[in-house]
Amino acid sequence: MLEQVALHTQDYITLEHHYGAKNYKPLDVVLERGAGVWVWDVEGRRYLDFLSAYSAVNQGHAHPRILQALVQQAQKLPLTSRAFRNTQLPLLAQELCELTHYDKMLPMNSGAEAVETALKLARKWGHLVKGVPQGQQEIIACAGNFQGRTITIISFSDEPQYREGFGPFTPGFVTIPYGDADALEAAITPHTVAFTVEPIQGEGGIILPPDGYLQRVRDICTRHNVLFIADEIQTGLGRTGALFATDHEAVRADIVTLGKALSGGFYPVSAVLADASVMSVLRPGDHGSTFGGNPLAAAVAREALKVLVEEGMIDNSQRMGAYLLAQLRRITSPAIKEVRGRGLFVGVELHPAAGGARRYCEALAAAGILCKETHDHVLRFAPPLIITRSELDYALERVERVLTQL
């Protein structure tokens, strides 16, 4: 066996720089181990994770129960493909549908695939059920959206960098301002089949729509026979202090996309939820994925959902989120323009004169808090939902120091 030479932070950075595509600009911490809200880098430094892998590790790093489900299923049977049946997918389908009160689920892997699936489902429903002529189905999306990186999804993005050089784009999409229900109603035509929206825009900068927006969206979609697609990939599964962010307005979407925390961070697992009246437009052969619904993914997702509920994480997100928001609002710093959020999904928008959020993220990392800017001026704080008050205090002390002293 070859002797493994100990590599240090700079060695890993150099290797990645040399061999990797440069489609990301990560902070220069090389993480090696995680447990709960904490992660450790290769130099042995400890950090509090205030990003949670963009909300994929809501349950905390390496949750022991999910780990055990993963190992047990990996030892038995990781993959069957959907050519055959397995013992885990039917139980995940039942448990997810019972938890969320939808009739049906469709399993995929990444969030972008769940969004693509929802769009295909809406187009097919629009033709078969609503009667829109084939090929003329329109879907409305919002400015500032982030729903994934496929060509079709970036076709309705208004972020220049996501699109630059990647055309030609998929037709059939219209974008309207976010949070503007009148604009939605005005944009609907007889060919509109769906409206796709994030209940809170995450990558867009933790943007909360005006109160009552989702209820108005629900009402408008119902009146015009347009499907309401809620992208809960980042906001769902407890992140905002409720199972779904739409729950805050007691609204139920027609189609919901889930991903990220559906696996507690162990494995890519995503899903689309809908009632039978919508999901039944799909017949065998219409859509699929080699890995979607595999027994390893399903076993992991089942346990990830169980710990979320049984360990009270959704409630904790609501309580700790309120505390985090209140404490952040007490910080006085000329750098802060606004603090906003819901549950443990919080954005601190900095004044443009503060010189960009990136350098604050770097200073926070040096102080032992890992977070990532979204857009140029917003710090996103989204710790695992298991975080305690004393751990928040630990973070807040450092956040305050960086925000007031940098």
Ligand SMILES: *Cc1c(COP(=O)(O)O)cnc(C)c1O
């Ligand atoms: C992250 C995200 C996606 C895309 O998920 P991937 O797993 O990265 O493909 C889609 N929608 C929202 C709201 C997201 O936050």
